[in-house]
Amino acid sequence: MRVERIGFEGFRNLRAGEMIAQEGINVIYGDNAQGKTNLLEAIWLFTGSRSFRGARETSLVTAGQERARLELDFVAEGRQQNAALLIQKGRQAVLNGVKLRSGNQLAGHFRAIVFSPSHLTLVKDGPEERRRFLDGAIGQLWPKYTSLYQAYLRAVAQRNALLKDARFHTQLLDMLEVYDREIAHKGARLVDYRLRYLARLRPYAEEIYAGIAGGREEIGVAYDGLPDGSREEALMTALKLARKEDLASGATGVGPHRDDVALTVAGMDARQFASQGQQRSVVLALKLAEAAVLRDVAGEQPVALLDDVMSELDEKRQDYLLRHIRGWQVFLTGCDAAVVRRMNTGAVFRMEGGVLTKEG
Numbered sequence: 001m002r003v004e005r006i007g008f009e010g011f012r013n014l015r016a017g018e019m020i021a022q023e024g025i026n027v028i029y030g031d032n033a034q035g036k037t038n039l040l041e042a043i044w045l046f047t048g049s050r051s052f053r054g055a056r057e058t059s060l061v062t063a064g065q066e067r068a069r070l071e072l073d074f075v076a077e078g079r080q081q082n083a084a085l086l087i088q089k090g091r092q093a094v095l096n097g098v099k100l101r102s103g104n105q106l107a108g109h110f111r112a113i114v115f116s117p118s119h120l121t122l123v124k125d126g127p128e129e130r131r132r133f134l135d136g137a138i139g140q141l142w143p144k145y146t147s148l149y150q151a152y153l154r155a156v157a158q159r160n161a162l163l164k165d166a167r168f169h170t171q172l173l174d175m176l177e178v179y180d181r182e183i184a185h186k187g188a189r190l191v192d193y194r195l196r197y198l199a200r201l202r203p204y205a206e207e208i209y210a211g212i213a214g215g216r217e218e219i220g221v222a223y224d225g226l227p228d229g230s231r232e233e234a235l236m237t238a239l240k241l242a243r244k245e246d247l248a249s250g251a252t253g254v255g256p257h258r259d260d261v262a263l264t265v266a267g268m269d270a271r272q273f274a275s276q277g278q279q280r281s282v283v284l285a286l287k288l289a290e291a292a293v294l295r296d297v298a299g300e301q302p303v304a305l306l307d308d309v310m311s312e313l314d315e316k317r318q319d320y321l322l323r324h325i326r327g328w329q330v331f332l333t334g335c336d337a338a339v340v341r342r343m344n345t346g347a348v349f350r351m352e353g354g355v356l357t358k359e360g
Contacts, residue, residue, distance in 0.1 A: 001111055001300040002329050003043060004080070007071035010062045011087070012038035013354040018071075020358075024346035025330045028356070035354040036333035037116070040305045043331065044114050045091070046072045046083055048107030048143065049136050052114045060087050074110055076300065083110065107143035111294050115287045116307035122286070123270050123279040127224075127260035134261060137290050138197045141297050145193050149256075152186040155179060156252050164250040180239045183255060188232035190256040191225055198223055198261070200296065204289035212281045212320050217266040219282055225259030277314065284317060288324055301328050308334025 007018040013035050019026075028036045037053070041060075044052055051060065061068045068087040073080065083106060086092040091103030100106065122129050139146040159179040166172040202221045209219035226234050238254040239246075246253055263270040265278050274282065294302040304325055310318055311334060330346070348359045 001298070001302050002075045003072065003303055003331075004075065005071070005073040006039070006043055008039075008042050008068075009070075010065040010068040011042055011060060011070060012062060012068075014038055014042070014062075014356075015354045017356060019349065019356055021329070021331070022347040023329055024327075025325075025332055026346050027348045028331065028333045028351050029348070030351040034351045035356075036351045037307050038354075039351065039356065040114065040307050040331055040333060042070050043072070043303070044112060044305055045070065045085055045087075045103065046074075046106055046110045047112050047140055048104045048109075048146070049139060052116060052136075053118070057087050057090055072110065076110060081109070104146055105143070107139055107146060108141075110303075111140050111298055111300070112303040112305055113287060113291045113294065114305040114307065115284075115309050117309060117312050119287065120280055120283055120309075120312055122283050123263055123274065127258070130261040130263075131257075131259065133286065133290075134194055134197065137201075137293070138193055140294060140302075141197065142193060145190070148186060148193075149190060152183065152190055152255075153257065155182045155186060156255065156257055159183060160251050163246050163252070167247060167250070176243065180236055183252070184232045184235040184239065187235050187255045188226075191223075191231050191259070194225075194256070194259075195223055197293070200293045201286070201289050204292040205285045208288050208292075208324075209281060209285035212284060212317065213278075217278075219270075219285060220262070220264035220267065221286075222262045222264075223259070224262045225256065277317075280313060280317060284313070284321065288321075291328075304328050304330045306330060306332045310334065 002023065003021045005018055005020050008014045009016040019039065028039060030036055041051055041053060041055075066088065070085040070087070072083045074083070075081070081096055083096075084094045085103055085106075093100040093103045093106050095106060095109060119133070122133055135145075135149060139149075159176070162172055162175060162179060166176070198221060205221050206219055226238070235255060239252070242254050263282055265274045265282065268274070270279060270282055291302055291304065306321075309321075310332070313321065350357045350359060
């Protein structure tokens with residue numbers, strides 16, 4: 001997997017132009033708020049995922065412009081390919097000249113991992129962050145997962161609306177059974193995907209964490225959700241048991257949209273007991289393990305987008321990361337270019353006021 005060119009027009013603060021990428025490490029450096037992260041975000045959108053910054057489509061378009069257009073020339077599956085994204089209120093996509101129904105359908109064609117300072121809170125923040133990591137990673141491996149999860153969330157939203165109305169119109173309670181069954185069926189399938197993915201991720205995460213920690217301690221990665229057995233029936237039972245509370249709150253309180261990934265270090269809850277350094281080692285291990293799983297399934301090393309993480313990692317973790325990504329195509333922002341020039345590979349670009357300039 002390799003990016004050859006990324007073109008951009010009307011996207012964030014980026015001045016219309018293009019970047020001809022090199023194999024190896026592509027360093028994009030410059031002062032804050034110049035557009036470095038925007039460039040990585042533009043590349044990331046071709047994975048079919050939403051912005052890793054949580055941004056809505058409307059905020060991706062340059063102020064005063066009606067739309068943004070992105071183009072990506074890349075090599076995947078042993079051949080050159082091209083994709084385009086038109087961003088207005090939503091995302092329209094074209095892949096190799098064929099119009100797709102939505103930008104989400106690019107999933108599985110171009111694969112990348114992204115690692116930004118916001119991911120360093122993955123351990124200490126709430127379950128939503130860990131679910132987002134899990135769902136994004138699975139969606140790149142098995143694109144059907146994303147459409148299934150969206151259908152599941154629609155069913156949850158419909159049930160939530162019914163819960164609110166049923167407090168005043170009790171005759172609507174009979175309809176809850178219909179939504180419970182749909183949520184249980186789709187939710188059980190989602191959990192199966194998540195467990196299958198974690199089974200692939202866990203060995204890599206354990207190996208990488210051991211390498212970072214020098215074998216002094218172990219990481220644990222486990223799914224925290226429905227018990228083993230008939231998950232569909234277990235979720236049906238859980239929904240019925242929680243119905244009284246759900247009616248009071250007007251929200252569905254159980255299901256994959258509330259599940260978590262339990263992370264431990266030396267057998268202790270990483271969120272509560274791990275040091276800041278240990279937490280960062282856990283996140284680094286998870287992100288590098290994500291790349292390894294993508295490589296195994298796709299048969300190609302994914303592109304790595306590293307957004308200003310070098311300044312957030314100490315020297316030991318920096319060195320481990322740089323050793324690990326040798327041979328990958330990497331887009332690395334936010335650091336002093338001298339940090340990676342010594343690797344004598346790739347290219348260096350400067351970003352200033354949304355204008356990208358290649359050095360050397």
